[in-house]
Amino acid sequence: MKYVCALYSCKSFSPKFFCTKQIYFFHVRVEGEVENLKVKLLRYTSDAELLCGAAALTSTQSGSPSEILEKIDSKTAKRIIKRVTGYGHASVIEHASFTFSIEGVSRVMTHQLVRHRIASYTQQSQRYVTYDTVESYMTPSSIAKTAEAKKIFDETLEEISETYKKLLRLGIPKEDARFILPNAAKTNIIVTMNARELRHFFNLRCCTRTQWETREVAVEMLKQVKKVAPALFENAGPSCVKLGYCPEGRMKPPQCNVKEIRKLFRSL
Numbered sequence: 001m002k003y004v005c006a007l008y009s010c011k012s013f014s015p016k017f018f019c020t021k022q023i024y025f026f027h028v029r030v031e032g033e034v035e036n037l038k039v040k041l042l043r044y045t046s047d048a049e050l051l052c053g054a055a056a057l058t059s060t061q062s063g064s065p066s067e068i069l070e071k072i073d074s075k076t077a078k079r080i081i082k083r084v085t086g087y088g089h090a091s092v093i094e095h096a097s098f099t100f101s102i103e104g105v106s107r108v109m110t111h112q113l114v115r116h117r118i119a120s121y122t123q124q125s126q127r128y129v130t131y132d133t134v135e136s137y138m139t140p141s142s143i144a145k146t147a148e149a150k151k152i153f154d155e156t157l158e159e160i161s162e163t164y165k166k167l168l169r170l171g172i173p174k175e176d177a178r179f180i181l182p183n184a185a186k187t188n189i190i191v192t193m194n195a196r197e198l199r200h201f202f203n204l205r206c207c208t209r210t211q212w213e214t215r216e217v218a219v220e221m222l223k224q225v226k227k228v229a230p231a232l233f234e235n236a237g238p239s240c241v242k243l244g245y246c247p248e249g250r251m252k253p254p255q256c257n258v259k260e261i262r263k264l265f266r267s268l
């Protein structure tokens, strides 16, 4: 993993703090926070850029979509995608879809993820899967690094697990016993989004205003789709990457350095 140092100068952090194998911005890690986080791009539309480029040309050329797709080359497709989406006609990139497996995240994260409606989801069910070991839960690093907080957290989770198991032993079905499970419960989810929705998702969820776990997942998803379809995801990332300014107005965190964030996302 490459070294990426401070993205903005925050005087309260020493250079040592920044010079680690993680990506930081707004003093929050965007990579490395979630232990054992696995985001995998499982499947995606093959020749996604050719397909979206052909879709864009279908509106202006007399040939059939299949003929256009047969003839279009990668360079033309990239140029057309850039031009047409530049007009704001983003529906042409809806033809490309991407499916991810997101493993070992908390239910906090997936609750935020599923708020994005133009997507398909399948999530591990608490009606069928039992939550009875320490590994079943996710510990935020702010808690893990503070001994007293970690002790309280672990003891509470242990108590919850014990109560949960007692309920199961009493014959309470999993679907009811789960009512006492915490937001920290780990889960796996599979999500499919098209390129247009993904770009919108990245605008919101790669932003420093988004909760760290969701942001870490979003940044990982972005890195992976950029590798397979760079033209579809050019300038993707938090809104400021494309806009050149932060649209959050007075909600913009004062330390957030738009210039540095743009640089980071363009180099992902």
Ligand SMILES: Cc1cc2nc3c(=O)[nH]c(=O)nc-3n(C[C@H](O)[C@H](O)[C@H](O)COP(=O)(O)OP(=O)(O)OC[C@H]3O[C@@H](n4cnc5c(N)ncnc54)[C@H](O)[C@@H]3O)c2cc1C
Pocket: 115, 116, 117, 118, 197, 200, 201, 204, 205, 209, 210, 211
């Ligand atoms: C930093 C941050 C803080 C947040 N805080 C809160 C919070 O405190 N409480 C809370 O409840 N939520 C919160 N959210 C969630 C947020 O309100 C959205 O529900 C979530 O981000 C999904 O975004 P969306 O609705 O734009 O997009 P999606 O559901 O991904 O939809 C994409 C786009 O499709 C269009 N669209 C989809 N459905 C409709 C529809 N029914 N009608 C018209 N247009 C539609 C819209 O243009 C929309 O932007 C927060 C999100 C962020 C990023």
